[in-house]
Amino acid sequence: MSQTTRDTTPDATAGGAQEGVAAARPSTSARAVIIGAGIVGNSLAYHLARLGWRDLVLVDKGPMPNPGGSTGHASNFIFPIDYSKMMLELTADSTAQYKELGVHIESGGIEVARTKEREEEFRRRLSVAKAWGIEAEIISPRAVAELVPYLDPDVILSGLHFPTCGVVDSLRAGTIMRERAQGLGALEVRANTEVLGIETGASGHRHVRRVRTTSGDIETGIVVICCGVWSPRIATMAGAHIPLTPIVHQMISVGPIPLFAGTVGEIGYPIVRDVDTNMYERQHGGDIEVGSYAHRPIIVHPDQIPSNEEASLSPTEMPFTKEDFDPQLAQALELMPELLGDERVGIRYAINGLISITPDGHPVLGESPEVGGLWSAAASWIKEGPGIGRAVAEWMNGDKPEIDIHEADIDRFYPFQTTDRHVVSRASESFNKMYGIVHPAEQWADEREIRLSPMHQATRDRGAVFFQTAGWERPSWYESNSLLLDRYGARVMPREAEWESRWWSPIINAEHLAMRDGCGLVDLSAFAVLDVTGPRALDSLQNLAVAQLDVADGRVVYTSFLDELGGFVADLTVMRLSGDHFRVVTGGAGGMTDRQWIVDHLPADGSAQLADLTSAWTTIGLWGPNARRTLAATTPDDVSHEAFPFGTCANIEIAGVVGLASRISYVGELGWEIYVPFEQGARVWAALYDAGQAYGLVPVGIGVYGTTGRLEKGYRAFGNELTADYNLVEAGMTRPSVKAQEFIGKRAYLLQRDQPATATLCSFVVDDHTASDGRKRYMLGGEPIVSATGERIVDKKGRPSYVTSAGSAPSLGQHILLGYLPSELAVVGNRLSVEYMSERFPVTVAVAGSTPLFDPDNVRVRS
């Protein structure tokens, strides 16, 4: 038995005083230092230990088991549903872990609707639940009241019941995981130890070297920041960014509730989410806890959070601001009048609890692109914590995380997205949408016009309706093209239901038809343009690309990048401009991750270099049967099919500007992507626009480029069809031969080619759009693909079938869906159904594989 004395004041522990649990002397070196003993840090320590890591040190400035972060005041309930597949999978994994740890109580949970709009949202949600095999049911107010007897059924219209919803003891879970890691001899825990600095090596790319703490320095090559709301502050110590902000989530606890006196354990009644008021109510022992996301966004800078010593409760349980919560009292009282209206029960606890919120709502995971060895595992809810701990541990171990977490990759942020201004703006705007009905295409109101193309004014003058991607304002359609609606009449496939008409316009379909009839001009400035040069440029890119890049100068190659297991990492085009000079072009949304992937795989000796030229080159797309005539009218160069064949690129002169034209297409038409110096973009746009007037040219938005044109051609999109869960064979993207050179994922890819595909990507047409109310409904993506009689379809690897992309195909007069099916069901003519808004719509497999529905022989592209 040892007896260790520790001081709880940081200054007293400085200088290496004895510290921690039974550790005779704190380590001065570690394989990895994990900062933060909340749910994520504890989970990460455990999973690293499980994977065989030793010499881990877990540091927290607060005491154990509740060091004072957000885990300590969490509401700890877990609804199994989410619109993000990644979040849903992390939640499922976390729930399984909590159950294994014995800290999960399945209480059930009910979301209640007060409005008709919410009831429709429930139907949408129910379909998502079905897609992922989550138990859920819409129930009547009376049925809700039977499960939650203190809820007034007259206030609600219906409930969405999740029987597998539960609550967990996240502090206990953390303690068990920490102890397991200690039991494996892998972990030293240092409580009450504050991190004072993170030192990095200065030579070349910076890399972490040492963590300075109030209980001594620790030499290490790996630091993981699991500091929740403090993460940005700790990252700054190493000169890196973790873009999140602490934001207040108000919560009160009311009791003692006489009805709960008999409850054994923590909870006996389902959790209620009163989603239309942005609130929840849950039993917590003898009390009922009422939480709110309805109040004004209250942002707290990480530097303003009080220390453990200063805080009256804990650092993240800040003083309750009553006036912000007052409007919620009435709404809670309305829903649970007897329980909360009881004068004998009081508000016993009330906090402004701090939680982390990121610009896009996803966690921030992975190794910092700014500092080597500095990892982030930040911005997690309780419901994802253990899953994130496991995924990041797998990643750190050099494995591919079992759950595809690329959407949470810390690499995804552009510099502007890491600024306080941006983070605070996005956090403020998204806070009140926590339980909101958020359309998949919904646009941000604030922090717009961050990146503007040189054509911006010209497109604005044509009535462009802008959607934002990676900060760029991209025309989605042009109001000036409303004149085309009359020309095409019913062929623009107007939509009846408001939901599918939101963030959409039939003008998109009119632009599509006009492009197919004449030609279209597209602002593609959001493309990321990455030049790779140097003696080993070819080798470096060959190592990443599936396609053969050792091609003649002036060839354009469409290729995927894979991970070691053959999952998709990127999907892009590469132009060989000259022997040692390649131009990689990829979508703006994935620009930073793709860039980092390339950079991470460049030779250390500098013999290949990447230059991000996104801000130097703007991109204009010109496609349609009249694209050549239009281009020819602006250039003295020969752009005939013979002189400028498909799949090639060349410098040409347009209106006196020298630009790079690349003859490829994502919309299935003859045409070019034209790269011109940014400051000359407006000039080239205007020249093409004017020249095209004689040939039926219209400006065409991303609605055509990204959806309708693409879907008619069955072109796959990264993040939709191309994810880490599927492979080239399943996506129908294999080529006759595999290049001789090595590339990442080749071994897996060769194996995949030798085996029958488990799943096959298909195109579907909807046979009947008529819903039970007589309206025609149009799927937007994410819906479950089920059998004709409504049974779920899951392939042999356990992957359920769902709609990966959906949209109009105006040239075909159809609404087209893409989605994977188990290969045995991927048979043309197979009749299945898609569940949308909780109704089944009949669909037929139109294509199994990659044959386009429109112009299947690709005559147009190659004309």
Add this chain to the structure above:
Amino acid sequence: MDILVCIKRVPMVGGRISLTPDGRGVDTEMLGFTMSPHEECAVEAAVRLVERDGGSVTALTLGPPEATDQLRDAIAVGANAAILLKTDGREWGPTATAAAITAVAEQHQAQTGRPYDLLLFGNEAADTGDYQVAVRVAHLLGHPCATGIKQLEVDVHGVHARREYRGVTELFELPLPAVLSVKEGINLPRYPSLPGRMRAKKAQIDEVDPEWQGDGLKLDGLRVPISERRQAAILGHGVEAVPALVDLLERLGVLS
């Protein structure tokens, strides 16, 4: 019975106190505010008396406009009315504060023809700790006064109050109207109910603008005393720790 309870808005400190850069105030930027703990007990005592015998509880504070928060807190737990003696945020000393409160009490008597039967205070404010206002008000009104009260009963004969002081129990019998200051422990204040909070939100707060009077009190600066180091000892783990734990509990006198 009509009771006036006087409360004060003070920073809610739970841990180490930080001072403003000029060292002349408590840094409250990240702090909440509350009424002094003794005063919470005073409000509770008043509400209990009125719940039993009828009458009214009026909460009064002298402070900045934000101090209405604390008045509403008092209403949320049962006070019927509230008066804000509005200041510009400057700290009023005990003499001036007592004079302003006395003026309210006198005006009440002038308007209703009856004095407050009981004026309740906390024993001292949690921030300035002057221990004076109750006594000064009693003196100005000519009422009997007892301070540091931990037990209180009111009947037809008047107030029966009890205080513990250095092992001695003192019992006071005071005729009404009277002034008392109470200490934490006299009762366990209730938490506000939701209906209480909603009543408080809507309640009218009467405002009075007392004239600033210099008070002869000057603040030179504040100093945070060096706190004792809190020591935590780990006695051991699992069953092995039991003997050490028993030993400690015996030393503390918990076990005998």
